Structures are given as C-alpha cells and as structure tokens.
Amino acid sequence: MSRIEQYIWSQLWTPFIYALSACLALSFSAGALVDVMRQISQGLPYQMAFQILCWQLVVSVLLGLPASCLFGGLFAYNHLQLMALRTSGIGVARWLKPSLMFGCLIGWLGWEWNEWALPVANYSLKQLQQQIKIAGTSTSLLDQIDSQVVYVQDWKQLHMSNCIWWKFDEHESQLWMAKSLDWDGAHWIASQVVYYSWDQQQQIQKHIDLMQMEWPTQLIWKQQWQPIWMNVQSLKSYKRMGVVxxxxxxRYYQKYAFPITCGLFHVIGSSMASLRKQGFILSLIVLFGYYLFGFACEALAESHKISALQAGWMPVAALFFVLCLCIKQADTAS
Structure with a gap:
C-alpha cells in the first residue's frame, strides 16, 4: 500500500471500535442487562447472572458487527475530509481500497466469531435458561411434550416434590414417581423413587423401588438441537444425514453470507461519506432496509415461496446493488 493508503487504513480502526462500543452499549444495556437485573431482584444467583451477561455479550458483539462496519466506515471517511483527497487527484477506487481491505478483515473475524463463539454462547444461554426455569418458584407444573406428561405438585427453588413422569407409546408405557427432587449443583437427585413399566395388554413388566437415584434430566425437559447452536461443520453433517x-x-447459507455482508457494509458506509449530511440518514435507511428485507426473505423461505439459497443470498445481492449505486454517486461527486 502507498503512504496515503496506509494513512487511511490507520484511521479506520478508531471509528469502528467507537461504533461497535456504541452498538454494544445500546443492545446490551437495553436488553440483556435490564433482563438480568430483573431476574436478580427475583432471586437469581449472582454467579449465574454473571454467566448470562458474559454469553449475552458474545451474542451482542456479532449482532453489532454489521452496523459497526457501516457507521465505522462512514465516520472514518467523514473525518478524512474527502474533498481534500479529491482535489489531490486521488480517485474513488484508490481511497476505497483500504476500506475494502478493512471490510475483508472484519468479515473474516466475523466468520470466526460466528463459527466458533456464537454457537457455544447460544447453547450455554439455553442451558442457563433451563436451569433457571427448573430452579424457579411455582406451586404446580403440568406439561406435555409429544408422548410424555410431566407433573410436579410443588416447585420451589432447587427443590421439587411429588414428581411424576409418564411416557407412553404404542409399544410400552413407563411411569416414574419421586417423592422429591433436589438440585445439587450439577444433577437432580430423586428420593423415594418408584418405577413401573407395562405393555399394550396392561401387564406390568417391571416394578422397581429405590430410596435415591440421579433423576435423568431429559425427564424434566426435552432439549432439541437448534440451528443457532451449530457451526458450518455441524450443519453440513445434518445435510449429509438428510436431516434438513x-x-x-x-441458517447454513446465512453463515457464508454474514462475513460478506460485513465487508459490503463497510465499503457502503465509506462511499456514503461523500454525501456529507445525507450520508448518516441514508446509512440508517440501508441498515434497516437490509434487516427488513432479510426477515422477509426468511419468511418467504419458511413458507416455501423461495428457496433457502435465495433467502440466504438475496440480501447480500441487494447490498451489492446498493454498493454499486454508492460508488457511482461518489465517483460523480468527485
């Protein structure tokens, strides 16, 4: 890179970090922090609250990357005073080259974050939410999941009493009954357990009485593996097995589209700096328009109006079209 390009590159970091910090402050404090403070006032342990905040921060970083790229590029090139660059004979392609390189770098970091950090954070948050749900306070619980019925007469923090789990299908029925369940920090320990199983002819096959045992977690909730907990390798494995x-x-196509989106947003924001006062307003319109269009594409794909491939890549194609318009406008202004 030439000296002017190196100088532009050095000026891109600070606005991006400021924009990312602002996005985190808005999304994190207005969402996760308020919710955790409410749960603390209702008895949530501080250790669990700290874990929730840490995992929510990981999620917030990824959600804030597109907006940070857009406004980081806009603010950086506003500070660079593009008019001076134009009068010096520097063309649009040259002063946008550092922005393109910076966008590629942030896109790569976004890919790594989305691939390895986000699935772990989403899965851990789900686990913590389930622990809070189980350790909550309630007088009774009756839930039916597929061919299972779960009943708890008294449900208090880290303790349940008079628990019944009934599983039934066309081959066999099972009935578990426990006088009490207590959470020891890692497992549910059941006391005075009675177990029955019987066949289609209502003949009892097995009867077991136990004073104490570890109560299987799946008897309390059914956990389904969700796409937000997967990286690309896991999604590919599911596709090979035909479980799609x-x-x-x-989700699979969005994984590949996300880093490209970050790079496009940074170049769009950089080129919009040539519009001066109108650049910020147009950036907001582009950002909200992208998310609205993305949600619309997802809804159409869920209803099988378009394919998943189209739903994943159409928002990126729309951003590329906006980028072409912005570069043309910047070239005309110069």
Whole structure:
C-alpha cells in the first residue's frame, strides 16, 4: 500500500471500535442487562447472572458487527475530509481500497466469531435458561411434550416434590414417581423413587423401588438441537444425514453470507461519506432496509415461496446493488 493508503487504513480502526462500543452499549444495556437485573431482584444467583451477561455479550458483539462496519466506515471517511483527497487527484477506487481491505478483515473475524463463539454462547444461554426455569418458584407444573406428561405438585427453588413422569407409546408405557427432587449443583437427585413399566395388554413388566437415584434430566425437559447452536461443520453433517428443514438450510447459507455482508457494509458506509449530511440518514435507511428485507426473505423461505439459497443470498445481492449505486454517486461527486 502507498503512504496515503496506509494513512487511511490507520484511521479506520478508531471509528469502528467507537461504533461497535456504541452498538454494544445500546443492545446490551437495553436488553440483556435490564433482563438480568430483573431476574436478580427475583432471586437469581449472582454467579449465574454473571454467566448470562458474559454469553449475552458474545451474542451482542456479532449482532453489532454489521452496523459497526457501516457507521465505522462512514465516520472514518467523514473525518478524512474527502474533498481534500479529491482535489489531490486521488480517485474513488484508490481511497476505497483500504476500506475494502478493512471490510475483508472484519468479515473474516466475523466468520470466526460466528463459527466458533456464537454457537457455544447460544447453547450455554439455553442451558442457563433451563436451569433457571427448573430452579424457579411455582406451586404446580403440568406439561406435555409429544408422548410424555410431566407433573410436579410443588416447585420451589432447587427443590421439587411429588414428581411424576409418564411416557407412553404404542409399544410400552413407563411411569416414574419421586417423592422429591433436589438440585445439587450439577444433577437432580430423586428420593423415594418408584418405577413401573407395562405393555399394550396392561401387564406390568417391571416394578422397581429405590430410596435415591440421579433423576435423568431429559425427564424434566426435552432439549432439541437448534440451528443457532451449530457451526458450518455441524450443519453440513445434518445435510449429509438428510436431516434438513427450511430453517436449518437458511441458517447454513446465512453463515457464508454474514462475513460478506460485513465487508459490503463497510465499503457502503465509506462511499456514503461523500454525501456529507445525507450520508448518516441514508446509512440508517440501508441498515434497516437490509434487516427488513432479510426477515422477509426468511419468511418467504419458511413458507416455501423461495428457496433457502435465495433467502440466504438475496440480501447480500441487494447490498451489492446498493454498493454499486454508492460508488457511482461518489465517483460523480468527485
């Protein structure tokens, strides 16, 4: 890179970090922080609250990357005073080259974050939410999941009493009954357990009485593996096994589209700096338009109006079209 390009490159970091910090402050404090503070006032342990905040921060970083790229590029090139660059004979392609390189770098970091950090954060948050749900306070619980019925007469923090789990299908029925369940920090320990199983002819096959045992977690809730917990390798494995629905397929293509989106947003924001005062307003319109169009594409793919491939890449194609218009406008202004 030439000296002027190196100088532009050095000026891109600070606005991006400021924009990312602002996005985190808005999304994190207005969402996760308020919710965790409410749960603390209702008895949530501080250790669990700290874990929730840490994992929510990981999610917030990824959600804030597109907007940070857009406004980081806009603010950086506003500070560079493009008019001076134009009068010096520097063309649009040259002063946008550092922005393109910076966008590629942020896109790569976004890919790594989305591939390895986000699935772990989403899965851990789900686990913590389930622990809070189980350790909550309630007088009774009755839930039916597929061919299972779960009943708890008294449900208090880290303790349940008079628990019944009934599983039934066309081959066999099972009935588990426990006098009490207590959470020891890692497992549910059941006391005074009675177990029955019987066949289609209502003949009892097995009867077991136990004073104490570890209560299987799946007898309390059913956990389904969701696409937000997967990286690309996991999604590919599901595709090879033929276990693919529209939501999983959309997630698969969005994984590849996300880093390209970050790079496009940074170059769009950089080129919009040539519009001066109108640049910020147009950037907001582009950002909200992108998310609205993306949600619309997902809804159409879920209803099988378009394919998952189209739902994943059409928002990126729309951003590329906007980028072409912005570069043309910047070239005309110069």
């Amino acid at each position: 629905n529209s939501h999983l397929a959309i």
